[in-house]
Amino acid sequence: MTELRIAAVGDIHLGEDVRGQYRKHLEGIEERADVFMLTGDLTRHGTLEEGRLVAEELRGLPVPTIAVLGNHDYHSDLQYEIAAALRDAGVIVLHDDGVVIQCGEVKLGVVGGKGFGGGYAGKCASEFGEREIKNFVAHTRYIAESWKVALKEMTADLKVVLSHYSPIKETLEGEPHEIYPFLGSYLLAEAVDTAGADLILHGHAHKGSEKGMTPGGIRVRNVALPVLGRAYAVYCLGENGAC
Amino acid sequence: MEAPQYVAARVQAALAEDGRTHELGIRVDIRGDQLFLRGQVSGAEQRERLGLVAHEAAPDLRVHNEIMVVEFTEPGEDEHLD
Secondary structure, three states: OOOEEEEEEEOOOEOHHHOOHHHHOOOOHHHHOOEEEEEOOOEOOOOHHHHHHHHHHHOOOOOOEEEEOOHHHHOOOOHHHHHHHHHHOOOEEOOOEEEEEEEOOEEEEEEEEOOOOOEEOOEEOOOOOOHHHHHHHHHHHHHHHHHHHHHHHOOOOEEEEEEOOEOOOHHHEOEOHHHHHHOEEHHHHHHHHHHOOOEEEEOOOOOOOOEEEOOOOOEEEEOEHHHHOEOOEEEEEOOOOOO | OOOHHHHHHHHHHHHHHOOOOOOOOOEEEEEOOEEEEEOEEOOHHHHHHHHHHHHHHOOOOEEEEOOEEOOOEOOOOOEEEO
């Protein structure tokens, strides 16, 4: 199996005032990467106009492009319409499911979705008490279970998980501790550790840190644009680890 | 007089919930009659809108808009995960 080069970014938050600006940075992406992944918060307010703008920005890229949506993209309750606009532009959009694509000699499996919050082991919400709290935790648990099943059922040479919310605390370092439960959940990491994957990519935490690892040893990268400080990161996966 | 912590919380909520901005993660600090906004956004117009919404939410305070527009470079070195 040859190596695979994954370009990744999240939280690009495009709006009319920056139309066309991000696209310029995608020129020549095919020279640097085999696939492009986006970890959500592609829009600011989740309007259909913004969704269409993002779709135009990503249309016709020379490498396969896979995305999940983020909480901003859900704000106007138009997440499915935004996803449809992106799909019309050739972007694969995941909603707690998976896809397998052939990248050269590598069969790449990608599983993911928005993810959700709840906090991290020992300092997290649980399904107890008021219905609202139970629903909050149950939403994350449902997502984690969906990812676990999708990963287990998938046959691929390499598996990558795309999320908006963070599965671990390490990549939140720099954010106020008080808001960690709104930034992610350990249930996501636990599910991926159980099913197995080669890399987890997420965004959401603008003030966080790029690099971390799940308790099971799966590498995690926070690719939020303000964290990266560059148009996208490129991660190389594969047996010889060389690009 | 309303405690500055509550005013700051109200401004922060306005920045997140106002349809013109919907911006999370902006830090709001109040010192006397001065209000400071800090954080990063994706464009200059968004920064200006945040200053406007903050002013509307706390019209008696002088707003110092110290929000920065995210600057990013071309993709750099690849990371090899072996």
